Amino acid sequence: MKEKRRTLPAGYAEGVRRAAPLAVAVFAFGVAFGLLARAAGFSVFVTLVFSATTFAGSAQFAAVSVWSSGGSLVAAVVAALLLNARYAPIGASVAPWLTGPWWRRLLIGQITVDESWVISNEGGGRFDPRKLAGAGLLLYAAWLVGTAIGVAGGGFLGKPEDLGLDAAFPALFLALLVGQVHDRRALVAALLGGAIALVLVPLTPAGVPIIAASLGCLIGLRRPAPPATPEDDPAAEDGLP
């Protein structure tokens, strides 16, 4: 964990490789976002600053569409920040695996988005910081370049939805979820998370369902994680959560 070698360890390349197919989709949505922001009257510079600092597609789309459809500044900000609130627990989950100076951890946190987080997840709460950085950097570049091309008027790609690219994200998440559900606890947590999200989508502002669903992982408090030794915890003897 503390080596200071200067060679490029395989983890980075692996992260880049695994993120590549998604980078195509992220790029296309970046173009779409650039087009939308331009249509909403955002300057090229402001749009690029938005993608460079926020780097979160759903939140950026939400903010611009609320704002451009006459919503108040507060409404647009709240919608975007609610959508990004999931990054607080996501950031906390990778934090133990991030070493180095504070600015480096802060930067890695910025490129920890859904896709790079998922790609670097090794199960059991472990994350590979190199895969995270490799995947995150590629996706960041794809998002920024896509935004630049879109805001410059590049409508030649067609809508990402027409290419089915909006289905690429849940498909990746599902493929990776299947690999994560090793035991009954994980299955229960996943079902709980999905159910909470499904119920709350029509009832709460976008973003809230995901945050609320993430509380499903608290069933992990019921029993220690599988590798942990059973201490004086009576719940450890229980059959099921």
Next chain:
Amino acid sequence: MTEWLLVAIVGLGTVALKGVGPLVLGGRRVPDRLTGVVSLLAPTLLAALIVTNTFATGTALVIDARVAGMAAAVVAIVLRAPILVVIVVAAVAAAVTRALT
């Protein structure tokens, strides 16, 4: 002009949301009990993201071409296709469905 304000607030807010965990908890060992919770965060959040990315359009639950894409993805996963194939199959199925409907 207000778009500057929007971008500044959302940008700073997101930087803070993404950065707070790595800044405060970076490199620290977490207690075992918390590890149990964190290890379940991935499956829980993934399932929620699957649901919202497949069925949600704003605050509406809709069944559209994405569902066809996900059905194709399930088939590909059951057949043990590599992840890249799963993604492409889902996108193609959604695109074709959208073109036909």
